[in-house]
Amino acid sequence: MADSTPGIGQEPSLDRDCTTLSRHVLQQLQSFGPDAQDLSALMNRIALAAKLISRRLSRSGLVEGVLGFTGEVNVQGESVKRIDAYANEVFISVFKQSGLVCRLASEEMEKPYYIPENCPIGRYTLLYDPIDGSSNIDSNLNVGSIFSIRQQEGIDEDGSAQDLLQSGRKQLAAGYVLYGPSTMLVYSIGKGVHSFTLDPSLGEFILSSENIQLPDCGSIYSVNEGNFWQWDESLRDYIRYVHRHEGYTARYGGALVGDFHRILFEGGVFLYPGSVKQPEGKLRLLYETAPLAFLAEQAGGRASTGVEEILDVVADHLHQRTPVIIGSKDNVELVESFIQERAREENERLMTSS
Ligand SMILES: O=P(O)(O)OC[C@H]1O[C@](O)(COP(=O)(O)O)[C@@H](O)[C@@H]1O
Numbered sequence: 001m002a003d004s005t006p007g008i009g010q011e012p013s014l015d016r017d018c019t020t021l022s023r024h025v026l027q028q029l030q031s032f033g034p035d036a037q038d039l040s041a042l043m044n045r046i047a048l049a050a051k052l053i054s055r056r057l058s059r060s061g062l063v064e065g066v067l068g069f070t071g072e073v074n075v076q077g078e079s080v081k082r083i084d085a086y087a088n089e090v091f092i093s094v095f096k097q098s099g100l101v102c103r104l105a106s107e108e109m110e111k112p113y114y115i116p117e118n119c120p121i122g123r124y125t126l127l128y129d130p131i132d133g134s135s136n137i138d139s140n141l142n143v144g145s146i147f148s149i150r151q152q153e154g155i156d157e158d159g160s161a162q163d164l165l166q167s168g169r170k171q172l173a174a175g176y177v178l179y180g181p182s183t184m185l186v187y188s189i190g191k192g193v194h195s196f197t198l199d200p201s202l203g204e205f206i207l208s209s210e211n212i213q214l215p216d217c218g219s220i221y222s223v224n225e226g227n228f229w230q231w232d233e234s235l236r237d238y239i240r241y242v243h244r245h246e247g248y249t250a251r252y253g254g255a256l257v258g259d260f261h262r263i264l265f266e267g268g269v270f271l272y273p274g275s276v277k278q279p280e281g282k283l284r285l286l287y288e289t290a291p292l293a294f295l296a297e298q299a300g301g302r303a304s305t306g307v308e309e310i311l312d313v314v315a316d317h318l319h320q321r322t323p324v325i326i327g328s329k330d331n332v333e334l335v336e337s338f339i340q341e342r343a344r345e346e347n348e349r350l351m352t353s354s
Contacts, residue, residue, distance in 0.1 A: 133255020218267020
């Protein structure tokens, strides 16, 4: 499956210039039926939210109200950054007008936000992390937005979103926006993974890579080693292994989207394991790890909790966290082999001691 990225310095062809996101979604679905139109319109709305957030970020040091904190604490127990609150509002306002989405579930909101004027006609729920890596904002380092689209399967009066508590294989589409040197949008509707780059002169996301394939293995390992002593011995064993073996490179940017994006194109593995303080890890399943797991599997890679596929995990509440090992399949399997080895030793010890 050839990657059709244009050569360095070569102006993209007119045909490529015209491959906008909404056109690409319709092409992908080879249908102009209601579902295709809806998904295309939904992706267009996400693109609009991304453009608004990208514009705000690009002027963050120049205008008031972008950097710093709002003074509030969100459902995660984290101090809310002004840009978190702004980005969350952007997603709400661009989807309010969509008529397509009846409910929005976000990292910044304890309960899902209903758009009464879109219910019950709105057939989709959008789950999203409006700003991923917000600890990078005030240092002007890359951040992202992560999104997942699911079918609306009923109205839950108490806001517990029970119908969303299903495996990640129920996602219709997923992706992220990376606010880096350029703003990129990477998505999948279950037909491969494709990336678009925002061309500020056109104000359009233009196709930049199609059918992206995650290399089977890579030299990059991406993890916050500052948590080393809080990890299970099996993860420490893995890090000791990469320290002792040539050919591994540590890369950790503090923003999941940026770290995953690098691995999607170059191969390797990103880990955020559970720890003594947080056995279930830090990252949230429904709007952080499951959307990226959807992309990883579509690109020929893997995403694991260490013992099962992330896409098979069924959440028991909206903001559930999960350990994650994601990236090239050989690298993920290597990490898992250390976990399995420790489990085997532990079983043996229990057997011999009983
Ligand atoms: O600072 P730590 O503990 O390494 O955590 C960094 C991780 O947390 C995150 O920032 C997630 O949190 P936010 O979505 O709240 O920013 C990830 O992007 C990143 O991988």
